[in-house]
Amino acid sequence: MTYVRMPAREALPVRIRAKGLLAALLATVMLSGCGVVNKMIYKTTGDVMQGFSRNHTVPYLMANDDLAMGCAMSEATAPLLMSFGRVTSEPDQLAVMLYLSAGGCAEELAREHGLAALAAMHAMNGNAAEDAMIRQQRAYALAAERYFSAWKHHNAHYGEPGTGECPDFDDDMDEFIYFAGLLSGLQALNAEIQSTSAIGVPKNVGSVVARATSCLDNDKWWGAPMALRATVWAMIPGAQPQGEDAFERLDIADEQGEAAGVRLSHVFHAIAATNKGRSDLVRSVIREHAESLEQMPSNDQWQFVDAMATNMIVAISDRLWVEHTGHRTPMGQLGTFWDDQPENVETMSLDGLL
Template sequence: MKRKYLLLFVLSLPLFLSSCTVVYKSTGDVLLGYAEDHGVPYMLASNDVALGCSMAEAFTPFLSSFSRVTAPPDQLAVLFYLVAGNCIEAEAQEQELRYLRAIYAKNSTEAQDARIAQQRLLEIAAHRQLTGYYSLVAAQTEPGGECPEFDSDNTELFWLFGLLNGIQAILNDIASGGNIEVPLDIAAKVGRGAACLDNEKWWGVPAAIQSAIWIVIPGNNSAGSNPRSNLQQSLEIGAQQGMSVSHVLAAQVYLGQGEITEVKQIIRSYASLSKQAADNQE
């Protein structure tokens, strides 16, 4: 009798496992569809940065795990890795402030510890953003070649997110000491990929990406172009449309170049823009 039940169990096991796979797949499809249709718009519309960070860092591995049972959520991964990387950048900035306080207090041990912590966090940020860039490659195509045929504004937006992943991965890898070894040829690919987007439509960000690349890695710009002037124009376009993405990118670039006066001016402009946005919401 025991052998009979054992044989029945063995014969039914494949059917049971296959039914679990079907359940996992359908569950994954539903959750990924919900995340793209409702979760992402909600996160982008929120002005609570901490909650956005919590959502991105918690859901990124969870949603990515469904690639084991259904189509990989590469397009969603582009955004989630971008946000998760930016969240780590914010932690790195706190460590930089700790470093400056230690320098002011003439505490060399504390300053060294803060600088090491900052570089480690920037290393994590660069790794996440590089993963987001490669997710764009998997979801659409490798930037730098022919422009893809965008079937919607949403597809263009995720293309823009992927390009931001690429340029920020390079910037943070340089700032962390180059431990991730982000391929520098990504810069040229991202620059050409930015030309696939309408600069006015997307808040001046495509031109800001190109200008950032030309400033950080000289020699990539076309003859006769002025990357700093182009970057300033991108800031003005973003300000006119109430979008500050170019401001954040410009601040990163000038901070990396050690141009503190420019960084302060961008922060003032960003603060004014943020106040206007808050007043408009009220």
């Protein structure tokens, strides 16, 4: 009789159990795929997007003078980039730039409505003026919310400003974003006031920002930190330190900004002069800005900031022109005004030659 050796009874069930366990593991992975993707793929993508935007997109944008494109980019990409905060660390630093720029978009719209209101009043059209003013207030309310979001993200990343302690900056872009965050706080307060609504912006933001600008190198940043600080001194009663003169500081900052090709100080100077009711000084700053544009090109690295400054100076000029004439600053005539006297031209009588 021939005996045939049969496999052990336990061997076959073990292989079957192993396959069953593998299948169960695969099914578990597939069913829990969202969790795995969130932890791995989405997180990695979010980290890469944050790093790329901070190290490349923002510097690229700052070297470009197309404000409209920058505005469109910030409004379109902010929800996408900020949503990565659901799967990785909150992109607070990037949020400062996104919401500051998006706030600028809403403020630009508010200024347009303001000009429409002034033009309607000049034309004695009360209903159109009132409607434009309501639209202006709504746009300022949106701007205030966006600026305030930038301010809160700034504080989340850098810590509470104005406490006497300065953050350790990694590089120039880190320092610039810190300054941008300070600017967003001041803009949030201003936009809230213009909107006549309550957004919740702390009323001491101005003094906090003024103190925090001491963390920045004034010479390195085109005189803008000192200009911002001096503007707060000029606008808040009792804020100016003993022995200081806000407008002397602004004059010095203007010279630094003009030499650097980043004329942001002119905007602060014009705002401070407007707040003090010095229309003659406002005109002088506008003229100085226009002349500087002809003499010194924008800094290649910071064209966006210089273009933003020019845009705001044009807006201030437009407001003056519309108030007095019903129309904006004519093309190519920034730095001139409706009541400028024609230059004396020497004439010669031709009677004796005829």
